[in-house]
Amino acid sequence: MSPTPRSTAELQELLRAVRGPVRLLGTGSRQARLPAADGATALSLAGLDRIRRLDAPDQTCSVEPGVRREVLDAELARVGLELPCAGGGSLGGLFASDATGPVTVGGASPRSLLLGLEALLADGTSFRSGARVVKSVAGFDVHKLLVGSQGRLFAATQLHLRLRPRPRSEAWFERARLERDDALRLLATLRALAPAPAALHLLRGPHGFSLAGRLAGRAVHVQATLREHALREHALREGPALASLHLEATAGGEVVAGNVVGSRLPALLAAIPADARFLMHGGGRFEVALASARETDALLAALPALSTQACIVLGEPARRGRGTPLDAGHERLASGLKQTLDPHGIFV
Amino acid sequence: MLPAPMPPLERALTGLLGAQRVFCSRDALLAWECDGFTVHRSRPRAVVLPESTGEVQAVVRLLHMANVPFVPRGAGTCLSGGPTASGDAVVIDLARMRKVLQISTEDLYAVVQPGVVNLDLTAAVRHLGLHYAPDPSSQSVCTIGGNLAENSGGPHCFKYGMTQDHVLGATIVLPDGTLARLGDAAGPRAPHGLDLTALFCGSEGTFAIATEITVRLCRDQESVRTLLAAFASMTAACRTVSDIVAAGLVPAALEILDQATIRAVEASVYRAGYPADAAAVLLVELDGPAVVIAEETAEVREFFRRNGALSIEEASDAAERKRLWKGRKGAFGAMGRLNTDLYVLDGVVPRTRLEEALDGITAIGQKHGVVLTNVFHAGDGNLHPNISFDGRDAQQTARTVAAGREILQLCVDLGGSISGEHGIGSEKLDHVGMMFDAADLDVMARVRAVFNPDGLCNPGKVLPQRGACAEVAKWPQMVARVLDTGERP
Numbered sequence: 001m002s003p004t005p006r007s008t009a010e011l012q013e014l015l016r017a018v019r020g021p022v023r024l025l026g027t028g029s030r031q032a033r034l035p036a037a038d039g040a041t042a043l044s045l046a047g048l049d050r051i052r053r054l055d056a057p058d059q060t061c062s063v064e065p066g067v068r069r070e071v072l073d074a075e076l077a078r079v080g081l082e083l084p085c086a087g088g089g090s091l092g093g094l095f096a097s098d099a100t101g102p103v104t105v106g107g108a109s110p111r112s113l114l115l116g117l118e119a120l121l122a123d124g125t126s127f128r129s130g131a132r133v134v135k136s137v138a139g140f141d142v143h144k145l146l147v148g149s150q151g152r153l154f155a156a157t158q159l160h161l162r163l164r165p166r167p168r169s170e171a172w173f174e175r176a177r178l179e180r181d182d183a184l185r186l187l188a189t190l191r192a193l194a195p196a197p198a199a200l201h202l203l204r205g206p207h208g209f210s211l212a213g214r215l216a217g218r219a220v221h222v223q224a225t226l227r228e229h230a231l232r233e234h235a236l237r238e239g240p241a242l243a244s245l246h247l248e249a250t251a252g253g254e255v256v257a258g259n260v261v262g263s264r265l266p267a268l269l270a271a272i273p274a275d276a277r278f279l280m281h282g283g284g285r286f287e288v289a290l291a292s293a294r295e296t297d298a299l300l301a302a303l304p305a306l307s308t309q310a311c312i313v314l315g316e317p318a319r320r321g322r323g324t325p326l327d328a329g330h331e332r333l334a335s336g337l338k339q340t341l342d343p344h345g346i347f348v
Numbered sequence: 349m350l351p352a353p354m355p356p357l358e359r360a361l362t363g364l365l366g367a368q369r370v371f372c373s374r375d376a377l378l379a380w381e382c383d384g385f386t387v388h389r390s391r392p393r394a395v396v397l398p399e400s401t402g403e404v405q406a407v408v409r410l411l412h413m414a415n416v417p418f419v420p421r422g423a424g425t426c427l428s429g430g431p432t433a434s435g436d437a438v439v440i441d442l443a444r445m446r447k448v449l450q451i452s453t454e455d456l457y458a459v460v461q462p463g464v465v466n467l468d469l470t471a472a473v474r475h476l477g478l479h480y481a482p483d484p485s486s487q488s489v490c491t492i493g494g495n496l497a498e499n500s501g502g503p504h505c506f507k508y509g510m511t512q513d514h515v516l517g518a519t520i521v522l523p524d525g526t527l528a529r530l531g532d533a534a535g536p537r538a539p540h541g542l543d544l545t546a547l548f549c550g551s552e553g554t555f556a557i558a559t560e561i562t563v564r565l566c567r568d569q570e571s572v573r574t575l576l577a578a579f580a581s582m583t584a585a586c587r588t589v590s591d592i593v594a595a596g597l598v599p600a601a602l603e604i605l606d607q608a609t610i611r612a613v614e615a616s617v618y619r620a621g622y623p624a625d626a627a628a629v630l631l632v633e634l635d636g637p638a639v640v641i642a643e644e645t646a647e648v649r650e651f652f653r654r655n656g657a658l659s660i661e662e663a664s665d666a667a668e669r670k671r672l673w674k675g676r677k678g679a680f681g682a683m684g685r686l687n688t689d690l691y692v693l694d695g696v697v698p699r700t701r702l703e704e705a706l707d708g709i710t711a712i713g714q715k716h717g718v719v720l721t722n723v724f725h726a727g728d729g730n731l732h733p734n735i736s737f738d739g740r741d742a743q744q745t746a747r748t749v750a751a752g753r754e755i756l757q758l759c760v761d762l763g764g765s766i767s768g769e770h771g772i773g774s775e776k777l778d779h780v781g782m783m784f785d786a787a788d789l790d791v792m793a794r795v796r797a798v799f800n801p802d803g804l805c806n807p808g809k810v811l812p813q814r815g816a817c818a819e820v821a822k823w824p825q826m827v828a829r830v831l832d833t834g835e836r837p
Contacts, residue, residue, distance in 0.1 A: 055698065058698040058700055111546050131765040134696075134728050135510070135730050135765070135768040138776075139772070139811075140550070140551055140810070141499075141512070142547070148539070165598065218639075220639045220640060224639060257539045259534035263454045285535070285539070308534065309541070310539060322540075326541050328528075330529060333798060336798035337542065337798050340798055341794065
């Protein structure tokens with residue numbers, strides 16, 4: 001059983017006592033998507049599960065990393081607010097993984113909602129970055145390094161988040177069994193709306209293409225958009241199954257995640273095997289389920305020509321995290337940041 | 349008499365860029381002695397004007413080898429002393445790097461050089477039904493590079509976010525002259541990379557120099573309504589803002605100007621027809637689908653009425669909208685009528701504490717005997733108390749700086765920040781400790797050192813050097829000393 005500190009002080013004490021590498025976990029829901037951490041001590045932040053502050057009039061809150069998404073959502077719903085980004089599990093895990101990015105064009109994402117944080121370095125030193133208010137440029141935005149870091153730079157102990165009012169009306173829609181060209185045309189049309197739908201998801205499965213989305217705002221706008229684009233409202237309040245955000249790997253297979261701009265989508269679809277399941281969110285993050293490591297390697301080799309970055313997120317632990325080459329200068333800076341924030345390589 | 353021979357470094361810079369793009373004479377350097385924060389002035393050693401990434405790299409390599417500090421600069425509209433260089437530093441002025449390199453209407457992004465003026469980018473894509481959303485008040489002159497360095501905001505960031513939310517990537521020249529590419533048009537962070545784009549944004553030119561910037565473009569909304577309501581009290585204006593936000597509305601902008609600002613604007617070339625007898629005016633802009641905006645406008649009007657608005661104006665066309673915005677956008681310029689210098693503060697408080705903050709600011713102004721006006725982004729709780737003063741008067745300057753410090757401390761005490769969009773620069777070095785302790789600042793310094801290990805890139809900004817805070821606290825004395833030496837006219 002993983003040590004589960006209940007307070008920042010307990011976590012600090014544990015970090016000072018532990019010898020060797022540490023793998024930070026939230027609820028563990030994304031563990032299968034993390035690179036291998038053989039021999040690391042798993043340290044669960046699930047016990048840091050308090051909503052420390054909810055300032056409804058200012059539309060901000062402060063939460064500990066172990067707060068579960070559904071717990072926060074329930075609290076926010078009571079005061080007419082929402083955290084407008086996708087993802088479940090613990091809040092710390094959601095922000096540290098940033099697994100889906102924005103789910104629509106120009107939409108909110110963990111990076112845009114994280115106002116500041118309190119955190120511990122691997123040696124137990126605490127620090128703060130950012131602020132609790134919706135706008136602050138004081139100091140460097142070290143807190144933004146949490147997003148997508150997978151807990152490998154520092155351990156967040158409190159996140160300050162921006163919230164938004166819940167829309168007065170919303171509706172999910174789904175169009176299934178579309179031909180490729182029809183699906184891409186509809187996707188382009190919906191991405192071009194101003195305002196864009198609150199969420200958009202494109203899936204290629206065994207029965208062709210499906211497109212799902214969430215319209216939000218005033219009833220007059222939601223209904224008009226449904227009518228104008230011949231979209232039928234979906235019965236499920238939580239949306240159709242394809243809005244579940246991630247693909248699963250088949251036996252022996254792998255899932256690759258990447259970013260793609262809309263104009264490169266046809267070329268990307270042409271580069272992946274015809275029978276591979278493909279999921280893309282409206283903000284450009286995609287996942288593709290490939291049947292074997294060989295298919296993955298072929299795709300990763302082809303993607304730079306499409307100016308597309310991607311990496312393995314599901315598969316053999318040792319292969320997770322491998323991806324298209326990043327810019328050498330970027331790599332050097334990223335490795336310098338790891339070295340300066342966690343010089344002994346504790347967080348893995 | 350023959351002119352003095354050019355020192356070797358200046359000669360080498362001239363060899364790289366040509367004599368037309370290197371300035372070394374004392375008179376020529378006057379234009380670069382300060383930014384919009386006029387309290388802190390200093391002429392740099394030289395100014396260079398590169399035109400490409402390659403030229404920036406060549407200049408930076410040369411300065412790195414010579415161990416000479418350098419300061420990147422856009423249009424110099426920064427309000428915190430960020431691009432002001434000390435006498436041993438070379439200013440790398442990016443104003444000539446003003447090309448829009450690429451526009452993608454399909455993928456909604458543009459790649460620009462750092463010297464592109466904010467409003468010029470919108471002008472370049474307006475015919476395509478697109479715009480660049482961040483809109484600092486200085487948008488007609490400030491540059492995208494400067495906006496990136498400061499993580500600039502503006503009236504419309506209440507709905508659309510700050511510069512950081514609109515920057516997808518950047519090519520940066522590191523202080524040793526090497527390049528790094530952060531993010532790209534597909535997103536600011538690769539799935540297996542860190543978000544260095546977000547980290548770089550707002551680093552105030554102390555990490556590296558951005559030479560190509562990829563920004564998100566937004567589609568124009570179908571309908572825009574701009575309303576101006578006048579109120580008999582600041583309290584009523586602030587409560588209207590709270591009502592609008594509490595109702596779940598997200599206007600594109602929510603701006604308040606106080607009576608002193610209204611009067612300054614109405615007496616200036618920025619005259620916009622604001623009611624001069626109002627204690628405050630509230631400017632509300634709504635944008636979106638026409639059917640939605642019609643409903644939202646009715647709701648906003650109802651909030652105006654409930655809070656006792658003295659008058660309500662609604663722009664009926666683009667020209668009217670421009671007029672209503674003219675006063676707001678020109679507010680800082682209008683302050684020029686009040687005195688020779690203007691200290692624009694930039695504190696943030698939780699929106700619900702705006703009234704408390706404004707009362708406190710008034711009291712601080714009275715205590716120090718300074719002339720204070722307020723214009724602010726009410727939706728974000730981002731206050732801009734403006735102190736008009738005569739910078740040639742050391743006593744006035746001292747009172748101004750002291751009042752400014754107390755105002756920012758008040759913002760922090762109310763749960764806010766010492767800067768919402770102007771940055772720390774040199775102005776607030778002494779105030780950073782109000783928000784961050786030594787451990788916080790140490791982490792930030794370590795992060796900066798990854799990009800800028802030798803400290804050559806824009807030294808002396810954002811983070812106080814250990815034990816050096818007292819130096820910055822001496823501003824009034826510094827100004828007085830500068831006056832004594834005839835450094836300023």
